[in-house]
Amino acid sequence: MNVEHLIQMANQIGAYFAAEPDRAVARDGVADHLARFWEKRMRQSLYASFDQGTATTLAPLVSEALVEHRERILGKKAA
Structure with a gap:
């Protein structure tokens, strides 16, 4: 899976919600x-x-969402 493409898509989602x-x-x-x-x-x-x-190009909003909502996004309890 191309992680750079995933980061690009995640940043597009972040740009939408940044408003x-x-x-x-x-x-x-x-x-x-x-x-x-x-x-x-x-x-x-x-x-x-x-x-x-290695996901250094993630938008700050996306990074914050990944940290704050890890269990919700992954669909399980964090270890």
Whole structure:
């Protein structure tokens, strides 16, 4: 799976929700979209890159959503 493409798509989602004046609502929107519309393997690949520190081009809003909503996005309890 091309992680750079996943990052690009995640950033597009982030750009859409960045217009929301309430940052918490924007983070929730990003997390909800990733959880509902991305395949599990896509979410896992994005997190693998994020956790390894190689997802350096992620928009700040997307990074915040990944940190704050990890369990929700991955669909399980974090270890």
